[in-house]
Amino acid sequence: DIQMTQSPSSLSASVGDRVTITCQASQDISNYLNWYQQKPGKAPKLLIYDASNLETGVPSRFSGSGSGTDFTFTISSLQPEDIATYYCQQYDNLLPGTFGQGTKLEIK
């Protein structure tokens, strides 16, 4: 099974800061990597699919990059409404996939 290592597990940043979260796969997953945002008590929301594609309606301050085993999720300028937990998720054509452990993002 493919394991996903997401870091950090928690992060405190100020409004306007650039925030970066990483996800590492235990084997090559090409670009089969998605990023989700989950606010307390709510369902997850898809932000980035296939490593770098912004989901429709998602603000452009969110971005993703990477391929193979190493992936990065970035918020270019943190806003108060971005406080949430973020998850990466890998998938392949046969077996949808494991989520990372999550990164809880807080305002400093």
Add this chain to the structure above:
Amino acid sequence: QVQLVESGGGVVQPGRSLRLSCAASGFTFSSYGMHWVRQAPGKGLEWVAVISYDGSNKYYADSVKGRFTISRDNSKNTLYLQMNSLRAEDTAVYYCAKTKRENGVGDAFDIWGQGTMVTVSS
């Protein structure tokens, strides 16, 4: 609008069964793979099961294999999760989710339901 609504959660004793439903609307249900994902209290997301658009392919997480069964009724636009031999560790919010692309199984999940809570306790 595109919507998924889960139902069927509740409190159940260990070893008993429960069936969850997920009613879909606003999209061509029969064209998309569908998933169940769960989240234990205070924990992260765990993928549970997927069914292909036509029901011909089903895959399960090892933690539920042999106990849970995913199914769908495309005539009713409804997804199901039959959960048998429930354990305390199955306690979680269960979400249904739609694959982003038609005919996909492995894919991003672009639409999620609001979730339904399952508590396994004596």
